[in-house]
Amino acid sequence: MPDHPPQTTTSELDESLPSSLRPTQHCPPLALLRAHQEEVLPATLASDINRHIEQCPLCRMLLTDLEHIPQPAITTQERDRILRKLPHVSTTTPAGWRWYAAAAAACFLAIAGAFLYLRQPQVNQTNLATTQTPTPQPLTPRLQIAKLALPIGMAPGLVLRGEASTQQPTADQLSPAFEAYAKDDYPLATQRFTQLADQFPRAELPFLYLGVTQLLQQDNAHALTTLNRADTLAQQNHSPQKDAAAWYHALASVAAHSPEASTLLQAVCSQTQSTYSQQACELEKHPAN
Incomplete structure (x- = not known):
């Protein structure tokens, strides 16, 4: 075989x-x-x-x-x-x-x-x-701070609050601060809005834009104090900027991890006529980092 x-x-x-x-x-x-x-x-x-x-x-x-x-x-x-x-x-x-x-x-x-x-x-x-340790992934988007647009109708010599020029700055007085803000020169804008806030302690606009500028620089603690003041003044003065003041106040509280953040977001969310209502409702449901 x-x-x-x-x-x-x-x-x-x-x-x-x-x-x-x-x-x-x-x-x-x-x-x-x-x-x-x-x-x-x-x-x-x-x-x-x-x-x-x-x-x-x-x-x-x-x-x-x-x-x-x-x-x-x-x-x-x-x-x-x-x-x-x-x-x-x-x-x-x-x-x-x-x-x-x-x-x-x-x-x-x-x-x-x-x-x-x-x-x-x-x-x-x-x-x-x-x-191969996995990199932690954020569960929610980071908090986005949108730049607040300049007030409509700003023109040299315009008095924003009628005859109450002693309490509210004129457009000419606001113009240098707004110019720095529009150019994203936030340190200079902060300086000029601070001067206006000191000069007009009852006017909401200097405080509002100062607070937003501080937020854009991630100076959250100072922004919260400033926007709390802006929100209060805007409500007292029945300002056209009251919705913006309430919204940015809520954003500052979130950014600064304030315990009142949820309450402020709920307040803006409940104002259905507010331009910021939907954003506040979404942020309340899905808190940002």
Whole structure:
């Protein structure tokens, strides 16, 4: 009867591969490929495997994949034990039989390979825990402060509150501060609005735009105090800016993490005629960071 290669049971590592990618009887066992990758094989056997790899696309693909799988480096003692276990393989052995002539070595290496394979998920989990810490994602959008538009009808010489010029600044007096504000020169605008607020302590406009300017500079604590004053004056003076004053007061309380933030947002939300009602309702439902 003609000789046939022995029917060797496939190792657990080979069985873990898809059937279409398992080594054939002419390919080295996966454990030997792993040993070849670790450079622990004798020169003769390593040379045979190199010649096989040059002609076998499957084994080249397996070796490429093995290079991308992190493996614990074997110790010198483990390398010596592997070398002692490997038998001498004759160069005259037929190619189909040569790999199975190293059956004892393959068995030993399969056990070693399985050990390394079983250790792999643990190593990967450690790597994930140390190198892939997820970045916390904000649950809600950051608080956006929109710039308040300039009052409609501003013109040089215009008195905004009729004859009450002693309590309210004129357009000419407001113009330098508004000019700096419109150019986003917030430090200069802060200086000029502060001067107007000191000069007209009963006027809501200097306080309102000073508070908004402070908010835009993220000076939240001062903005809250200033806009609280603007909100109070706007309500007392029945100002056309009362809705804006209430809204920016609420925004300042949110930005400053004031305990009254929710109450102020609810008040603006309930004013259905206010331009800012919907925004206040949305911010109340989904507080910003």
